[in-house]
Amino acid sequence: MPMISVQDINKFYHKDKPNQLHILKQLNFTVETGEMVAIMGTSGSGKSSLLNVLGCVDDFQSGSYYLDNTSISTLNDKQLSEIRCRKIGFVLQDFVLIDEETAIENVKTPLFFDRNYSFRSMKKTCMEALVALNIDDLASKKVNQLSGGQQQRVAIARAIVNKPQLLLADEPTGSLDSATSQEIINVLKDLNQQGMTIVIVTHDQQVAAQCQKVFQINDGQLHEHASVATLANP
Numbered sequence: 001m002p003m004i005s006v007q008d009i010n011k012f013y014h015k016d017k018p019n020q021l022h023i024l025k026q027l028n029f030t031v032e033t034g035e036m037v038a039i040m041g042t043s044g045s046g047k048s049s050l051l052n053v054l055g056c057v058d059d060f061q062s063g064s065y066y067l068d069n070t071s072i073s074t075l076n077d078k079q080l081s082e083i084r085c086r087k088i089g090f091v092l093q094d095f096v097l098i099d100e101e102t103a104i105e106n107v108k109t110p111l112f113f114d115r116n117y118s119f120r121s122m123k124k125t126c127m128e129a130l131v132a133l134n135i136d137d138l139a140s141k142k143v144n145q146l147s148g149g150q151q152q153r154v155a156i157a158r159a160i161v162n163k164p165q166l167l168l169a170d171e172p173t174g175s176l177d178s179a180t181s182q183e184i185i186n187v188l189k190d191l192n193q194q195g196m197t198i199v200i201v202t203h204d205q206q207v208a209a210q211c212q213k214v215f216q217i218n219d220g221q222l223h224e225h226a227s228v229a230t231l232a233n234p
């Protein structure tokens with residue numbers, strides 16, 4: 001069953017203005033539950049725009065988007081924020097952590113929006129996420145004292161603390177050296193093996209080559225790369 005089923009989506013910026021930009025054009029995209037896929041494309045081709053639509057943080061003007069069998073366009077704002085909170089985790093290139101806070105305080109942030117957690121269960125759930133990322137020993141360190149790779153692990157722990165079914169990662173290794181990038185990709189592969197569906201936007205062919213499918217966005221449309229293996233050894 002698809003986790004993501006996008007059909008004929010059109011997205012514009014500045015619709016009907018002289019500077020209108022038709023960024024996604026009758027775009028189709030399917031991601032099966034449990035897959036790990038990459039999206040590549042030149043700068044400005046619309047990768048982040050697509051990821052924001054998939055993450056229900058931005059809208060689209062026509063077409064349909066079913067996330068885990070739910071039609072996103074039928075939802076009101078409250079239902080959309082529920083979906084964002086419970087089903088989707090987001091990881092960004094620059095981590096977007098609260099620098100002055102500790103790792104565990106950062107990981108806690110999404111749980112404040114969830115009434116199901118007591119103070120004690122929050123701490124336990126956050127520690128589980130930190131253990132999963134192998135950084136439980138850093139729980140009480142301020143994030144501005146951590147390396148880039150450690151900060152990205154904190155950001156991933158925060159993204160998965162709610163146990164989302166779908167993880168969206170926008171250039172998750174873009175600020176890291178190649179050895180640290182590989183560590184982060186290994187973390188994402190582990191999460192995928194545990195059942196999480198993952199979509200990664202990346203410029204890095206080595207990263208893309210480790211995904212099960214690679215899509216290229218070009219002139220507002222996505223096309224699957226025929227041979228993922230050739231990306232790593234062009």
Ligand SMILES: Nc1ncnc2c1ncn2[C@@H]1O[C@H](COP(=O)(O)OP(=O)(O)OP(=O)(O)O)[C@@H](O)[C@H]1O
Nearest residue numbers: 013014021023041042043044045046047048049050
């Ligand atoms: N909120 C917005 N309002 C207007 N235009 C936007 C908005 N967000 C993005 N754009 C424009 O849409 C185009 C695609 O942007 P997007 O960030 O989706 O591309 P990208 O492929 O992720 O690029 P990059 O690889 O450089 O991050 C760009 O021309 C950008 O300027």
